Amino acid sequence: MTNTILNYLANSSAITYIVLALLSIYLIIIFWIFIYRYVSLKGLITNEKKSLDSLTSRDSSFSPFSSLNKCSNNSSSREILHACEINIIKDASAGISWLAIISSTSPFIGLFGTVIGILESFAKFSGHSKVGFSLIAPAISEALVATAAGIFVAIFAYTFHQVLTRKVYELNTYIKAQAEIIIAKG
Template sequence: MSVANVEMASSAMSPVALFLQADIVVKAVMIGLLLASLWTWAIIIGHWLKVRRLSAGSETFERDFWKADDIDRFYDQRGKEDVPSAKVFAAGLTEWRRSTAGARVDREGTRARLAVAMHAAVGAEVDRIASRLNILATVGSVAPFVGLFGTVWGIMRSFTAIAGANNTSLAVVAPGIAEALFATALGLFAAIPAVIAYNRMTYGVNRIEARLQRFADGFHGTLSRELDQEG
């Protein structure tokens, strides 16, 4: 085979050429997988930036909280910050104020309500942080099968071309097979980063949840000791 023929064959097998040669069904599959891949990377980058900001904010908030001498004054100054630890703190202190507003304070009931309020706040913050991670799980599980559908369709098209041309040469079979394999490659290209990112981000969310729960437990202990002192 001459150099010119080799270059022509290589250009015919380039990703752009494979896309242009594909029929409408395989093109739709390829476009869908490319969009899914772009969406996946947008979620990955956005989530990483969000977690980095919230983690740094929570770390600073918790450090300053444990150094504070007056909880009420600290709440007035920092209680409305948009960080997970501040949300848990605000939920606990709000419930504390409601439960201790009367003349008679039910200690055990107050402790239980504080635990429920802060546990609910932790859950709400974890849900907020983990939003859209289910999309990564969906892309990671579905994209390979979508690519496989494109593969099957491309192979069927190749068999149809063979039957129509009554020719089993590689020149007849290769284009459809290449399109089919390219659809599979795009499916994996979209799925692999989504699966890796989902697993890593889920682990990160679990760590944040554990940290928030530790903060909630510590704050609950502080308020519980305050109840004992009031009694």
């Protein structure tokens, strides 16, 4: 396996190196965004769930750890609470759009690397009078590595985007429920 990878890299062009380096950077970025956002959203959701539980219990108090409480300064104004909801969700969803961008562009970057690899392979064979499938197949399969890398990155980016979008929705649900209770209690 290692020899195959080293052989592939030894026979690759500068474009292939650039494509694989860019896709590697993409992969690092998506894991960083996912881990950072997932941990922070998990903490926010936990605080808002506790706050909602506190509001619906006997003591009916607003949790001091609630982002909605911190933003609204104990106000029960619909407008202030709505503005706080928007601000909290905007902050919570920062960076998530990058996952969507990466999931949609990485297959095209991989495809670009594949097209260049195939063009280079055909250019190598242009001087030969007879070229068989046994010569073309390995060259094309090596070129397809870039597409596979692009799809690999896109799968993670898309999956992480969906998971984080769901977490933001969950956070939004808890915040809206708290706001409605606070408005109702006046």
